[in-house]
Amino acid sequence: MQEISLLNSVIGPVMRGPSSSHCAAPYMMAKLVRELSCSNGETLQNAVVRFDPRGSFAPCYKAQSSDENFAAGLAGAKLTDADYREILGRVERGEGFRFAIEVTELDNNNHPNRVDLELSVLTLDGETRTDLYTGASIGGGMYYIDSMNGEALFLTGKTATVFVWGADAIANADQIAAELATGENSILDISHDPDHDRIEISLQSLPDVKAFNELRTRDGIANLRYGDASQYPVCATDDLFSTSEAVIAVADGQEGGSIADAALVLEAKRLGLSREATRALFRERCELMLRVVAEGFDAKPEDNVMRFLTLRARKVRDANLPSGLGGPILQDAMAGALSAMERDSNRGLVCAAPTAGSAGVVPGTLYGLIRHGIDIEGATDALQVMALIGAVFAARGTFAAECGGCSVETGASAAMAAAGVAQAYGGDAKQCFDAASMCLMNTLGLVCDPVGGDVEIPCHARNVAGVSHAFSSAMAVLAGFDAVLGYDELVDQTVKIGALMHPDLRCTARGGCAATKTALRMVEAVTKSA
Template identity: 35%
Template sequence: MMMEKLPCSIFNDVIGPVMRGPSSSHVAGAARIANLVRQSMPGRIVKAVVDFDINGSLAASHTGHGTDMGFACGLMDMPLSDPDVDQYERLAKEAGIDIEYRILDYGAVHPGNYRMEIMDETGKVRHWEAIAVGGGMIEMQKLEDFRVTICGDFYELLVICDGKEPEKQKYEEKIRSLTGDSDYTLKESGSGRLLINMKYASAIDDKVLKALKELEGVTDIIYLKPVLPTHSGGDCAVPYSTAEELLEYADMHPMEAWEYGVYYESCRGGTTKEAVIDRMNEILKIMENAVDGGLDGTQYQDRILGAQSQKIDQAEKEGKLVPCTPLNMVIKSITAVMETKSSMGLIVAAPTCGSCGCLPGTIIGLGRAMDLSREEMMKGLFVAGLIGVFFAEQATFSAEVGGCQVECGAGSGMAAAAVVQMMGGTIWQCVDAASVALQNITGLACDPVGNRVEVPCLGKNIMGGSNAISSANMILAGYDKVIPLDETIQAIYEIGRSLPLELRCTFGGLGKTRTALEILKKTERHFKEDADCSGCF
């Protein structure tokens, strides 16, 4: 049961999600998986058993990185922008939802695998399997004995019916007579039954769903609404999906660099350029608020680092810092976003939550230092988003798969392209700056301290911003990038897959130093004191 891979979206895959919490893969990914699972149940959910493979990354990090938080919020249909998401345990108890997490050895292939058994108040039980693929993106891969491919960008109709061979075509024809033609239809047989999964760009009327349930031979129906901001359709097409294709297009269609990002997303989402610009403007406002909120000072009990972003200004006034106002503005802006994130403030994962400071902090910090307009900052975001699309198409944003080079590293490459745009560079220079920045971070490990997305994440975000500015200046000065962007991305993906598991978002490297282990004991003790029991609530 296969379908063609649809093009990545700037707002789905790169600049987003808008959320609270420590990790986009863990919090947003878990929330989206749980949201779809919740939609699949006819009644209110009362019990969920979630298995993580002992050899995957979730076994060790699901508590500290926010998987438990995201999953509970998804089951409760609670937006991750809600200020009370960190109260998930209490709220789930009040909602009568019992969630149990088990660590088992069941041979999961992907490190972000979820195996779930869900029960609702009617006694209905469903079994799902899914993966979080990075940056909040997901894929539901199994429903009962059937393989599925559900990513949250379509209206999904799943019909289970008698699987006798002569009846298969009849069922599909009956469904189409009620719903109309689907954008995609996928069929899977198993255990004498047939699953017909029809994907639509538009919603299905409740009356149609009721009529479907009454069809003879139909034993179960599931209807799922999209959980991603940009929806998909059967006619989804984009003008370019690699840097090489973009530059070939640019040769024939000259525009300012940022306009290629706007044009791409308008094609991908089937919407107007004005709507795309409006959406990015909303995202920039959230990023600006995250910077300003962090600079105002943040407080939160369950974190390793306290507020530090204000220290840059004071040290600069006292003449303690190397005199470089734009860079120092970027450092404090990146720090401010990371502190907003660590205090459960609202941020934009761009491209991930662990790397959420690099891109916005660089664009906003540099923009303010140079007295650039909001419009110029927004233009930088569009170029960055396009670079991120090429990265997502050819690699991954999951540190569990590729280490921190695909999170802070990818954010640095995106920021480098944005800086070139903000300095008035061409699309060729933007692409080359991204390649240089990415070449500088190959092999970057993901080794979080204390099961928290704080250390060394803050420093790596700041490093990413500094690297972005240096790489942009190199290209603007006429340096040779040598390796084209697409080849650099492919090399990073190969390097990431070669990293030991311990250096891909688990307890390796800095995470298993003596000091880190002492911090881990403190954070685990704090969690156990606040929870009723370990692994469940």
């Protein structure tokens, strides 16, 4: 079973904050558990989020605004809410509900991004109930919830989910599912857990609340909980992206052998949508990325909340460089990458691509293409190819820097962008994968070492390098260079080498650039002035 989606998992999610692992997933996990605990009209009174001291959340949850995103998700906020960043302060003061973060040893700590969430709610009967959820953020905004009050489950937010407990639920699971899936809604899965007298129904979307109210009153129904999909619902779990060979075969089956069309066919199947509807979503995502870049260029210095960097994207874009150095498309793409990262670090709305730490490479590349002769349709084609390259990476590995270092963030995003550039300038499917391979060769073992835990230094510089890497790799391949080593093999080696890295080199701010004397002095200075 495979749930990787191009729009959800690779050029998404749309999010706030500098880290998809530490911002996007926390927001979605918190929002989901709140919905589950408050399904029957309960009111959230208290929420405690727990991290293990040996994990990656503990040292950087404040610097990377994990606390803001957990709080906003638990409050049921929308990403577009104007007061999004104010929610944490309010709930820490007990306004609405009480919120706290505890760093303590977890019973299950098998992933660096493990988290326990304990919610206390007031029921309609005036009683207090406590629910405990466990889960993990696994990179690129993806996550799972794997237990609820000791009952094993596996929620990824890729579908709307309904849990029903009771003898009648077990006996009439198919009928209950059919009653909930009215109209164009689809039943995606029904599973039975007789040990807990529970059924789990996965739907394309949640039904009207009236359907739940009627179900609650039925004899033999002991309890009911439900949560909406965090992103676009996944309607097919076929293995679509595990090998470049399989993807190229799909491309070869399209008229003209287009890898961009292959991406469209596969994502339409994944989401249960028409090709036309899927194309519209890709174009919308492309336009969002370009809008993020534009907003970054328009940002005012007084609005900058970065601890170490000032706004430089517009300066880079408008600089008069020596004639013949780099070229205008590369300069614009680099500036675009910086612009997106400055929005990212200032907690603006951005799109992980595939992560927030690498959120500048793809939009910067698209900005460069748009500024120099590629129209929005061509840019959307390029984005589809970028997403497809990233999906093969995700299917074979991870986007979590906590597991693989920066080679799985800016390394992966550079590979994606390189394939998109090759596509934009007439490259075939093999050339797109070769350009991506060339990028991965050169980022094997790249560490993740954010100074002070902030996604600023060296992250912004790495996004500039990722764009440069993408264009140079595409140029080399289109000029006749052969990458020789296959993309799949290089993804596998990227993951293998990431696992061999010392933990201090994987997003803990304890090694690499973060451990230089200058970095330590900078962190000490901003800490004292805080």
